[in-house]
Amino acid sequence: MILDAVLADLAGRRGVVVDSPPGAGKSTLVTQAAGRLAADRERVMIVAQTNEQVDDLVDRIARHAPAVTIGRLSAGGYQPTARVAHPTVTVGQKVADLAGATITIATAAKWATIREGSWPWAIVDEAYQMRSDMLLRVAPRFERALFVGDPGQLDPFSTVDIDRWTGLTWDPLQSAVAVMLRHNPDLPVHRLPVSWRLPVTAAPVVAEAFYPFTGFEAGSTAADRSLSFSTRALGAGPLDDVLAMAAQTGWAHYELPARHTLRTDAEAAAACAALATRLLQRGAVAVSERERDGAPVTAARIAIGTAHRDQAAAVRAMLGPAAGEVTVDTANRLQGREYDVTIVLHPLSGRRDATAFHLESGRLCVLASRHRQACVVVGRAGIAELLDAHPSAEPVHLDVPVKFPDGWEANQAILAKLAEHRIEARR
Amino acid sequence: MSTLVSLARALAVERGVAQPITTVRHVHVHERPLVLVPLTLAGEANAPLAAMVGTAPDDARLLVVAQPRNRDERFGFAAELAAILVSYVDSFTGQVEAVVTNRGRDIRSRYTDGPQLIVPNPAGAGFVKLFGRSTRLRRTDGPWAVAPTVPLAGRWLTFFAERYEHPGSAALVAVTSALTAHWATGQSALEDANLAALMGWIDPPAGLTGAQAAAAAEDPLTWPPAGPITDPTFDNEVLAALMEAYANAPGERTLATLTTAIRGQIEPTWRLVWRAVELLRALPPGERVAQRWAADRDAYSAMVMSIVDGRPPQPRRDGAVAAAGRLNRLERDQASYDVQRAFDDPLVLAEYRLSGEAFAGVVTAAQPDRVDASGRRRVLRPHVTVLTDDPVRFTPGAALTSPARPAQKATVVAVGAGDTSEVVLELSGGMGSSLQAPPGTVPEVGEQVVYSSLADDYQQAPEFPAREDTPWTHGGPPPEYVPTDEDAAEEWS
Numbered sequence: 001m002i003l004d005a006v007l008a009d010l011a012g013r014r015g016v017v018v019d020s021p022p023g024a025g026k027s028t029l030v031t032q033a034a035g036r037l038a039a040d041r042e043r044v045m046i047v048a049q050t051n052e053q054v055d056d057l058v059d060r061i062a063r064h065a066p067a068v069t070i071g072r073l074s075a076g077g078y079q080p081t082a083r084v085a086h087p088t089v090t091v092g093q094k095v096a097d098l099a100g101a102t103i104t105i106a107t108a109a110k111w112a113t114i115r116e117g118s119w120p121w122a123i124v125d126e127a128y129q130m131r132s133d134m135l136l137r138v139a140p141r142f143e144r145a146l147f148v149g150d151p152g153q154l155d156p157f158s159t160v161d162i163d164r165w166t167g168l169t170w171d172p173l174q175s176a177v178a179v180m181l182r183h184n185p186d187l188p189v190h191r192l193p194v195s196w197r198l199p200v201t202a203a204p205v206v207a208e209a210f211y212p213f214t215g216f217e218a219g220s221t222a223a224d225r226s227l228s229f230s231t232r233a234l235g236a237g238p239l240d241d242v243l244a245m246a247a248q249t250g251w252a253h254y255e256l257p258a259r260h261t262l263r264t265d266a267e268a269a270a271a272c273a274a275l276a277t278r279l280l281q282r283g284a285v286a287v288s289e290r291e292r293d294g295a296p297v298t299a300a301r302i303a304i305g306t307a308h309r310d311q312a313a314a315v316r317a318m319l320g321p322a323a324g325e326v327t328v329d330t331a332n333r334l335q336g337r338e339y340d341v342t343i344v345l346h347p348l349s350g351r352r353d354a355t356a357f358h359l360e361s362g363r364l365c366v367l368a369s370r371h372r373q374a375c376v377v378v379g380r381a382g383i384a385e386l387l388d389a390h391p392s393a394e395p396v397h398l399d400v401p402v403k404f405p406d407g408w409e410a411n412q413a414i415l416a417k418l419a420e421h422r423i424e425a426r427r
Numbered sequence: 428m429s430t431l432v433s434l435a436r437a438l439a440v441e442r443g444v445a446q447p448i449t450t451v452r453h454v455h456v457h458e459r460p461l462v463l464v465p466l467t468l469a470g471e472a473n474a475p476l477a478a479m480v481g482t483a484p485d486d487a488r489l490l491v492v493a494q495p496r497n498r499d500e501r502f503g504f505a506a507e508l509a510a511i512l513v514s515y516v517d518s519f520t521g522q523v524e525a526v527v528t529n530r531g532r533d534i535r536s537r538y539t540d541g542p543q544l545i546v547p548n549p550a551g552a553g554f555v556k557l558f559g560r561s562t563r564l565r566r567t568d569g570p571w572a573v574a575p576t577v578p579l580a581g582r583w584l585t586f587f588a589e590r591y592e593h594p595g596s597a598a599l600v601a602v603t604s605a606l607t608a609h610w611a612t613g614q615s616a617l618e619d620a621n622l623a624a625l626m627g628w629i630d631p632p633a634g635l636t637g638a639q640a641a642a643a644a645e646d647p648l649t650w651p652p653a654g655p656i657t658d659p660t661f662d663n664e665v666l667a668a669l670m671e672a673y674a675n676a677p678g679e680r681t682l683a684t685l686t687t688a689i690r691g692q693i694e695p696t697w698r699l700v701w702r703a704v705e706l707l708r709a710l711p712p713g714e715r716v717a718q719r720w721a722a723d724r725d726a727y728s729a730m731v732m733s734i735v736d737g738r739p740p741q742p743r744r745d746g747a748v749a750a751a752g753r754l755n756r757l758e759r760d761q762a763s764y765d766v767q768r769a770f771d772d773p774l775v776l777a778e779y780r781l782s783g784e785a786f787a788g789v790v791t792a793a794q795p796d797r798v799d800a801s802g803r804r805r806v807l808r809p810h811v812t813v814l815t816d817d818p819v820r821f822t823p824g825a826a827l828t829s830p831a832r833p834a835q836k837a838t839v840v841a842v843g844a845g846d847t848s849e850v851v852l853e854l855s856g857g858m859g860s861s862l863q864a865p866p867g868t869v870p871e872v873g874e875q876v877v878y879s880s881l882a883d884d885y886q887q888a889p890e891f892p893a894r895e896d897t898p899w900t901h902g903g904p905p906p907e908y909v910p911t912d913e914d915a916a917e918e919w920s
Contacts, residue, residue, distance in 0.1 A: 133751035139898035160757045170747035183902040313820040
């Protein structure tokens with residue numbers, strides 16, 4: 001059991017890293033590790049990145065270990081959600097308000113404001129999303145820490161563009177794990193080997209494109225998962241062809257005519273919204289090992305992912321009231337979330353150039369690995385030509401570890417896969 | 428490139444002249460800036476070849492290094508530049524003003540004016556940074572002794588280079604960046620980096636269109652590059668021969684020929700920089716420009732104090748804690764610069780209106796005395812309804828502010844659908860503590876208002892661990908810095 005190995009390693013060292021591909025049971029690992037440490041009467045601090053993630057963890061841990069007292073530290077404006085309403089959970093703005101809770105959970109931003117106290121154990125969740133300057137502020141609070149995260153997801157970003165610290169081991173723009181490992185290179189790194197989320201149609205594709213050296217496997221088989229429709233497509237159009245392709249193969253690429261567009265491409269946004277709406281109208285039913293008899297794919301189980309916030313806003317504006325509960329968000333905000341079907345507006349759709357932002361492998365990885373059943377990519381024709389015209393030409397710096405995979409290559413890999421699942425929009 | 432700038436570029440092509448993309452100037456322009464046009468020798472990293480420097484168009488000092496590969500001559504150049512720079516920088520320590528901070532509890536002082544260094548382009552700013560790095564750690568005694576002003580000037584050059592990283596700072600201004608922040612031309616961003624071509628679009632000579640003037644500016648004979656890199660043809664055909672002549676027969680005659688040739692390369696840029704300064708100065712300054720210049724003066728005052736107190740020069744590299752702290756300051760400056768520009772300038776705000784992050788409209792209904800009694804305490808929560816043509820992409824619950832009433836928060840209650848939408852806002856704050864809103868604090872029916880998700884709030888600087896408490900994740904506490912003679916041994920080339 002990987003948890004035993006991780007905890008055994010942690011007992012003798014200052015830190016352990018656990019790399020987790022998408023949907024490989026990271027949250028389960030965090031929950032169980034927290035439960036085990038708390039059962040030994042150890043005080044544990046848990047650092048997550050967003051309030052959403054904190055509330056999720058509080059809920060999971062409270063269910064997993066009902067005897068353990070949990071303190072949920074929060075900022076002033078926080079409204080407790082239903083998920084933290086457990087008898088063992090105390091919510092407070094100061095550590096003193098939490099009545100000596102065994103497990104204390106807060107966002108990194110909140111932990112950074114705590115200037116007192118020390119915890120023997122820390123679990124840092126989504127540690128690859130955390131910037132190292134945040135870790136610098138949080139680290140004085142713990143003695144040893146378990147860092148858990150997905151190395152294939154988006155790197156943390158900054159609003160300023162500066163290369164002043166490039167090559168320094170403590171570069172504040174790097175992720176918490178990258179900096180911690182560069183100063184402590186002998187710490188063990190474990191890997192979770194199985195993705196329980198991604199279907200067998202997606203796991204090898206995502207593994208090859210984004211985790212070329214470590215890889216992972218799908219935890220389910222082809223027989224476990226299926227997507228079907230409870231109504232027929234009368235007068236089927238390209239949208240229905242796309243949905244049929246997605247249901248059958250797990251992937252579909254809805255290709256709009258080539259055109260250079262504004263970032264908020266109205267036609268592409270409309271296509272994303274129309275696909276989501278059509279999916280709901282057709283009454284899709286998803287069968288999985290969790291729901292062997294099938295469960296309807298409701299709006300809450302569909303997500304539309306974009307690269308930019310204004311694109312998400314444009315898609316949301318096109319969704320009708322029936323599809324109001326469909327999640328529409330950027331890759332950054334979709335990190336760590338899971339849906340039955342995702343509809344992705346390709347980051348390079350309609351662009352004239354391919355910048356480092358749009359080529360970032362983590363962005364595409366997040367968008368292409370949120371689904372349990374199928375992923376539909378919407379994009380304009382010409383993305384392959386655009387990629388060919390913009391080979392990655394980022395400068396190479398001294399003392400900077402080379403990052404794999406290269407975004408350009410990962411994009412090519414996914415595009416090659418999508419080419420087999422292409423449906424053209426009618427002109 | 429944003430939508431409005433793209434439009435302005437298209438218009439620039441159609442009209443044959445650069446188009447303004449702001450209504451006000453967002454950069455402070457000093458009455459007496461120090462303009463520095465540096466040139467470097469090709470093939471040697473940041474080896475100064477020449478510099479033209481001065482505080483007025485007709486007050487140019489040309490410094491020339493006849494043999495840049497000779498370290499002694501480089502030091503001579505550094506000393507000459509240092510003398511000009513240090514006396515300029517020192518000339519602002521005359522008057523002091525008191526600044527009240529921390530809600531009246533603390534008073535600190537800052538100089539009423541500060542220095543401004545102007546270079547032609549970002550590469551010029553890069554020269555300042557590298558030249559500062561290679562001079563600030565020099566020794567004034569021992570084996571590689573330099574003039575006492577050289578390390579001092581190095582610290583000031585580093586000061587300028589570090590301020591240059593701060594968004595919104597005007598201590599060091601690169602002219603091409605300042606111009607492209609205010610005008611859109613009909614050429615690419617890459618072509619805009621050529622100062623002469625950029626000025627051709629913005630200020631074409633009589634009878635020429637911007638495109639024609641920019642095309643003419645591509646001839647390196649009439650418009651040599653704005654540096655620090657020189658024109659390769661000039662290097663091969665003119666500079667190499669003159670340098671060799673000087674090396675064979677060092678003397679006044681050979682030096683004078685060399686100086687004349689370099690003057691011909693540097694003077695056109697000098698004139699362009701001053702013309703650009705004139706154009707920028709002619710624009711009305713934005714309301715918050717003075718506030719940002721005050722931050723530059725604060726930094727200048729702190730730097731003067733650091734030198735007076737005899738503190739060591741800026742270290743070669745930031746430590747873990749220093750780097751994190753600096754990144755935090757830069758990010759806060761960036762956020763505040765973005766918001767301040769939008770608040771100062773309707774044209775910049777229009778960009779946010781297009782993307783749905785702001786909307787402008789007219790108040791169609793107002794309930795200035797609406798009281799919310801649902802909580803423990805009755806509180807004043809006026810509602811206003813704004814009719815707007817802008818695409819509104821806010822959802823109920825979003826917190827907005829208006830540039831006209833920055834202390835007041837407006838929470839979106841409802842957004843109507845359609846091309847023109849009615850937005851209902853609930854106001855809180857900025858209305859005193861009674862249940863009666865003082866006149867003017869709540870927008871009245873018929874008033875033109877702008878609301879956006881931008882907010883220029885004062886944010887307290889976060890706390891970082893002390894340097895000696897650097898945690899194990901970041902390598903633990905760094906060793907104490909002890910100045911040694913080795914500091915001066917940094918490679919010059």
